[in-house]
Structures are given as C-alpha cells and as structure tokens.
Amino acid sequence: MLAIRSIAAPARRQCLRANGVAMLSSLQTRTYAAGASTHEKVAKFHGKKGSDGLYTVSLIEGDGIGPEIAQSVKDIFKAANTPIKWEPVDVTPRLKDGKTVIPDETIESIERNKVALKGPLATPIGKGHVSLNLTLRRTFNLFANVRPCRSIAGFKTPYDGVDTVLIRENTEGEYSGIEHVVVDGVVQSIKLITREASERVCKYAFQYAEEIGKLKVRAVHKATIMKMSDGLFLSTAQRVAKDFPAVEFDAELIDNTCLKIVTDPTPYNDKVLVMPNLYGDILSDTCAGLIGGLGLTPSANIGDECSIFEAVHGSAPDIAGKGLANPTALLLSSIMMLRHMGLEEQAVRIEKAIFETLAEGKTLTGDLHGTAKTHEYAGAIISRL
Numbered sequence: 487m488l489a490i491r492s493i494a495a496p497a498r499r500q501c502l503r504a505n506g507v508a509m510l511s512s513l514q515t516r517t518y519a520a521g522a523s524t525h526e527k528v529a530k531f532h533g534k535k536g537s538d539g540l541y542t543v544s545l546i547e548g549d550g551i552g553p554e555i556a557q558s559v560k561d562i563f564k565a566a567n568t569p570i571k572w573e574p575v576d577v578t579p580r581l582k583d584g585k586t587v588i589p590d591e592t593i594e595s596i597e598r599n600k601v602a603l604k605g606p607l608a609t610p611i612g613k614g615h616v617s618l619n620l621t622l623r624r625t626f627n628l629f630a631n632v633r634p635c636r637s638i639a640g641f642k643t644p645y646d647g648v649d650t651v652l653i654r655e656n657t658e659g660e661y662s663g664i665e666h667v668v669v670d671g672v673v674q675s676i677k678l679i680t681r682e683a684s685e686r687v688c689k690y691a692f693q694y695a696e697e698i699g700k701l702k703v704r705a706v707h708k709a710t711i712m713k714m715s716d717g718l719f720l721s722t723a724q725r726v727a728k729d730f731p732a733v734e735f736d737a738e739l740i741d742n743t744c745l746k747i748v749t750d751p752t753p754y755n756d757k758v759l760v761m762p763n764l765y766g767d768i769l770s771d772t773c774a775g776l777i778g779g780l781g782l783t784p785s786a787n788i789g790d791e792c793s794i795f796e797a798v799h800g801s802a803p804d805i806a807g808k809g810l811a812n813p814t815a816l817l818l819s820s821i822m823m824l825r826h827m828g829l830e831e832q833a834v835r836i837e838k839a840i841f842e843t844l845a846e847g848k849t850l851t852g853d854l855h856g857t858a859k860t861h862e863y864a865g866a867i868i869s870r871l
C-alpha cells in the first residue's frame with residue numbers, strides 16, 4: 487500500500503502540472519486510510535512484540551553526529567531494560583527511474599516494524615538528491631509532524647515555563663512541490679489543501695490533545711486572505727471539533743499567534759496548536775527558539791501505518807566525530823516513540839532521568855555550556871535510572 491502511494495503521489499503531481507481538469511479529478515479520487523469513523527483512532531501503533539518479548543524498531547542512525555547520539559539512546563534504553571531491539575537500516579539514496587528513492591530493504595523494515603527512530607540526514611544544497619527527510623515523509627505518508635517544546639529546568643532562556651505542542655500538516659500546503667514557470671520571470675507555486683488531509687491532521691490533533699490532557703485545540707490559519715485554501719482547513723477543523731465535545735476549540739490568525747507567542751508563550755501551555763504545513767514549519771522552530779534552540783527539541787512524524795521519530799536538528803558536521811554532540815533531542819524523540827508504542831512506564835522513567843540530569847547541571851554538553859562528552863552525559867542519565 488505504501489509503495490503504491492509513493493508512486494501514485496508523483497504521478498498526481500504530473501497531472502497537476504499538466505492539466506487543471508486532470509488535477510481536480512485526481513484529487514477527488516485521493517483517499518486516506520484514516521477517513522473512517524469519528525472514533526476510530528488515527529495513526530494507532532499496530533506493531534507487535536516478537537517471540538522474544540521485544541518490539542523491533544528500525545534505526546536510521548543518520549549522518550554526522552547521528553551515530554554518536556544514536557549510541558547514547560541505545561545505551562540508555564539497554565540500561566533501562568526497554569523491551570526494544572534495534573534494526574539498523576540504511577537510507578543512502580538510490581536513483582530509480584530518475585527519482586531519488588530509499589532502498590527497498592529500508593522501506594520493508596519500517597513497514598514491518600511500524601516505527602523508526604531517525605538521526606539527522608545531511609541534504610546537499612542546490613544539487614544532488616532531494617531531501618531524504620522529505621522522501622521519507624512522502625514514502626510513508628507521514629501526515630502529522632508533532633513538535634512539543636518544554637522549558638528545561640537548569641537551562642536558562644529568556645522565557646520560563648514554556649510547554650507548547652504544535653501539530654503541523656506534513657503532506658501538502660505550500661510543500662506540495664507544484665511549481666512552474668508561467669512565462670520568463672513569472673513563476674507560480676500552488677498551495678494545495680484538501681479536505682481529507684486537513685480532516686486527518688485535525689482529527690489527530692484532537693486525539694493527541696485528549697491523550698496528553700491538554701483539552702484545548704487551536705487552529706492557526708490565514709483564512710482572511712487565503713479564503714479558499716486556509717478557509718477549507720479552518721472549516722474542516724471546526725467540523726472535526728464537533729466530534730470532540732470534551733475538547734475546547736478556537737482559531738487564531740498566524741500573525742497574531744506569532745506576536746503573542748513570543749510576547750508571552752505561557753497562555754499556549756494548555757493548548758495543542760494545529761496548522762497547515764508552512765505555518766507549522768516556521769512556528770515550530772519559533773517555539774524551539776523559546777526553549778533554547780533546536781538542540782533540545784524532539785519530534786514525531788506520524789502516519790497511519792508507520793511513524794518516524796526524529797530530532798529536529800541537523801547532522802552538525804562541525805562537531806561530528808568529536809564526542810561533543812548533545813543527544814537530548816534524539817532521546818526526547820525516543821521518549822515520544824515509547825509513548826506512541828504504549829510503553830509509558832519506560833518513557834516516564836527515562837524522561838525523569840534526563841530532566842534530573844539536565845536540572846542538576848553538572849554533566850552537560852558544550853552546547854549547554856558544559857564540558858561533558860556525549861557518553862559522559864549519557865552515563866549520568868544511566869546512573870539515575
């Protein structure tokens with residue numbers, strides 16, 4: 487099913503470029519597995535334990551500092567007796583029919599295990615293969631990008647007590663890749679919004695809000711200007727809200743949100759924000775800035791069948807191989823993964839050890855103004871488990 491989707495999506499894009507009529511008929515046939523009944527859970531984890539009592543998780547260690555920070559996660563999970571075994575997979579891109587694809591074995595591994603943890607992947611600028619991060623999102627139809635940002639005790643930033651959760655639609659909007667030259671000097675980029683994709687991400691946002699006990703969802707939009715596209719996203723969110731009477735719903739213009747969240751982020755602590763792709767991209771990094779940057783920020787890319795958890799920072803080539811990297815973001819992403827898999831007890835235990843180590847402030851890596859090496863920081867966490 488995944489393979490069909492990954493082939494079908496570029497084919498649809500061709501239609502969009504070539505012919506507006508074909509575009510509409512193509513979109514009308516677009517279907518999503520999650521479009522079922524209201525109370526059916528979107529993106530539920532369907533993985534099963536093996537006969538050894540362990541879940542298998544596909545592990546993409548990534549480039550640059552990736553292997554170093556992945557090692558910390560492996561060491562800490564082992565010390566915490568987490569019922570997980572890792573299946574390392576390679577995402578070195580291959581060219582197939584002129585398109586960048588990831589190896590079949592990797593796709594099969596993630597499809598089989600339903601879950602993957604991913605380190606950072608370097609993207610060539612202006613040439614070479616397309617972003618592998620984008621390729622993974624498209625291949626597995628990872629429709630929701632979940633970005634929590636929580637202040638870390640012991641790491642002082644201009645704001646205290648930040649605890650935001652942002653959910654970004656991950657498959658369409660301004661990132662549909664539909665661009666063309668109209669005439670020389672005039673280009674057009676199409677922002678694609680569909681009811682199905684909006685409904686799915688909004689439904690996930692409401693379910694996530696219920697799961698984490700933040701019983702308010704706010705849709706962030708610019709429907710005053712983009713009346714049709716953002717208008718559809720907003721009206722869909724309003725309709726989905728009716729199916730979740732226990733969760734309060736409201737909406738806010740993206741420019742208002744930006745102003746208010748950097749003035750005082752704390753009123754956003756009790757809410758889950760949900761929004762189209764580009765707004766989510768920008769606002770999620772803004773929120774990361776509120777808590778001290780990307781180095782401490784986890785994320786989840788959620789799909790109906792598989793989900794991939796990743797740190798949001800890059801491969802940090804300037805410090806790679808020196809044992810200086812901070813593994814916190816990948817660790818916190820792996821905690822989100824444990825929760826997604828229903829391993830709450832292990833998640834709480836490891837998370838507590840991480841936050842205590844950070845709050846104590848004695849064994850911090852250089853980016854947090856400490857002098858510890860990556861393995862020393864991981865060791866300090868292990869000693870608290």
Ligand SMILES: NC(=O)c1ccc[n+]([C@@H]2O[C@H](COP(=O)([O-])OP(=O)(O)OC[C@H]3O[C@@H](n4cnc5c(N)ncnc54)[C@H](O)[C@@H]3O)[C@@H](O)[C@H]2O)c1
Pocket residue numbers: 551605606607608609610619780781796797798799800801802803804805810811812813814815853
């Ligand atoms: N999700 C991803 O895989 C992802 C995200 C962003 C960038 N990238 C790729 O990573 C490469 C490098 O990108 P960049 O330099 O713009 O951003 P970067 O995040 O790799 O680095 C920015 C700065 O932050 C520091 N840093 C980042 N992560 C750190 C960590 N865990 N511990 C300590 N310091 C850390 C780096 O040393 C550097 O000074 C590029 O090829 C880019 O495309 C990948």
